[in-house]
Amino acid sequence: MTGPVDDVAARLRLIRTPSIGPVSYRQLLARFGSAAAALDALPDLARRGGGRLPQPPSPAAIERERQLVEKLGARLLFLGDADYPPLLAEIDNAPAVLTVRGDLSLTTRVPVALVGARNASAAACRFARGIALELATEGASVISGLARGIDTAAHEGAGTATIAVIAGGIDVAYPPENAALQERIAGTALLIAEMPPGTEPRARHFPHRNRIIAGLALGTLVVEAAPRSGSLITARLAGEQGREVMAVPGHPSDPRAQGCNTLIRDGATLVQNAADVLEQLRPIDARAAVRAPAPGWGAPPPEDASxxxxxxxxxxxxxxxxxxxxxxxxxxxxxxxxxxxxxxxxxxxxxxxxxxxxxxxx
Missing domain, CATH: 1.10.10.10 (Winged helix-like DNA-binding domain superfamily/Winged helix DNA-binding domain)
Incomplete structure (x- = not known):
């Protein structure tokens, strides 16, 4: 965490206020200059918007969260911090704060998201485990969501070169059978959560997690995915973020392959091995493998309206x-x-x- 202690607490209190998301957080800081000033302005802004702002968490609640994060051996990483993942910082709804445990340097390797079906076939899991190992051996980091099936195989294959993004709090293991794997990743690789500690994952949290998986990576590879699956959401988000979308083809009669085959039909790159993935993602000059956040065009600070x-x-x-x-x-x-x-x-x-x-x- 950077900045004075009081400013860090104010930023976290602003972020944890209901109705404030990543976009509104950045707009409030741009408009008012500091989190403390933005907190003071919230009631009047909500009144102008035709409603009533839910109460921000108390300073004591924020202090308890910070103490719990420290007790868990984790840290809070704010958007704008020097070691915030540079690719993730580029997306328009980048998380304002992350809770992290492990080695953040993994985000500056060649980051590849590898996702797929929870009820994956044995062959697909074997393939995912093998390609994750090859990618890690070639200097890439493998990002996934610690779910059953393909995600688990990807983390296991990549070993200490993996990044797990979870939907709940950093101290909540889901699914429960991956508790040991989650702890091992936190100790030897990198574990990331957007939700506060103690948060049990709910259905609405998973799409938010998926945008982080896609945002951390130069490209997303899908291995087995049924139509309308969460893996396809991740692939769609990667495409919207301007990142590469890749898929492993499957047999037409297998419903678990329909999602990947559809992605390929719609323009995703067909992938058969790790070399295919790295060919898409590695630039001619390896020093440009992970770029600094693009300056781009930013919306002007909000102005008062009539x-x-x-x-x-x-x-x-x-x-x-x-x-x-x-x-x-x-x-x-x-x-x-x-x-x-x-x-x-x-x-x-x-x-x-x-x-x-x-x-x-x-």
């Missing part, structure tokens, strides 16, 4: 997600004004953010 502008922007929103750029075009308002109205509505619990810079009414 009641008329709030009404105009709110009337354009509905249950179907729409791009923020489309809202700017149709509302005829400055981008900074649109961002402020959306921020107010999110803090009031009326707005939901989606991948690809899209929003909808909650």
């Amino acid at each position: 009641d008329a502008e709030r009404e105009r922007i709110g009337s354009l929103l509905g249950p179907v997600a729409v791009g923020v750029d489309e809202l700017v075009r149709q509302a005829g308002c400055a981008p900074a004004v649109v961002q402020m109205v959306l921020l107010e509505m999110e803090l009031a619990g009326r707005l939901e953010r989606h991948a690809g810079g899209r929003v909808s009414l909650s």
Whole structure:
């Protein structure tokens, strides 16, 4: 953690406030300059958005979390810290804070996400274990989600060159049979969690975990996946983030291969071995294997909006997600004004953010 102790506590308190996600966290810091100033402004912002902000956690609760993280042998890693994973920092909804245990240098090797079916075939698990070992031997790191099936095989094959991203707290083992593997990864490789310690994983947490898996990696490789599986969500997120998407083909009669075959049909790279993966991901100059966060274009800090502008922007929103750029075009308002109205509505619990810079009414 960087920065004064009081600022670290204020940032964590802001992050842990309900209705504040990664995008709104960054916008609040850009608008108010510090987490403490943003916390003071939250009630008024939520009121303008037409709702009431849930109560931020108390300073005592934040101190208990920090003490528990330290007791677990972990640390808090904030977006903007020098050792925050550079590829993950590039995505528009990068986690504002992570809880980590282990060797962060693994994120600066050639990072490859390897995901697939939980009820995978024995042949697919053997393949995943073998290709993970080959990738690790060639200097890559293998990222997965510590689930049953392909994820477990990938972690086992990569050994000390693996990164596990879990959906619950850093101290919660899920599935329970992977408790020993999770502890081994934390001790010899790298374990990452976005949720606070003690959080039991719920269905809504897994898509958030998947965006981290995809965001950490230069490319995502899928080994067996049924249609509409979580692995395909990870692959879709990788594509939206501008990363490589790769898949291992399977027999057409096996439903567990349908997802991979569909990915290949839609343009994913067909992969048969580790050399195929590294050919896609390694640049001509190996020193550029992991790039610094791209500066890109950032939205201007949100600006105050008038009641008329709030009404105009709110009337354009509905249950179907729409791009923020489309809202700017149709509302005829400055981008900074649109961002402020959306921020107010999110803090009031009326707005939901989606991948690809899209929003909808909650």
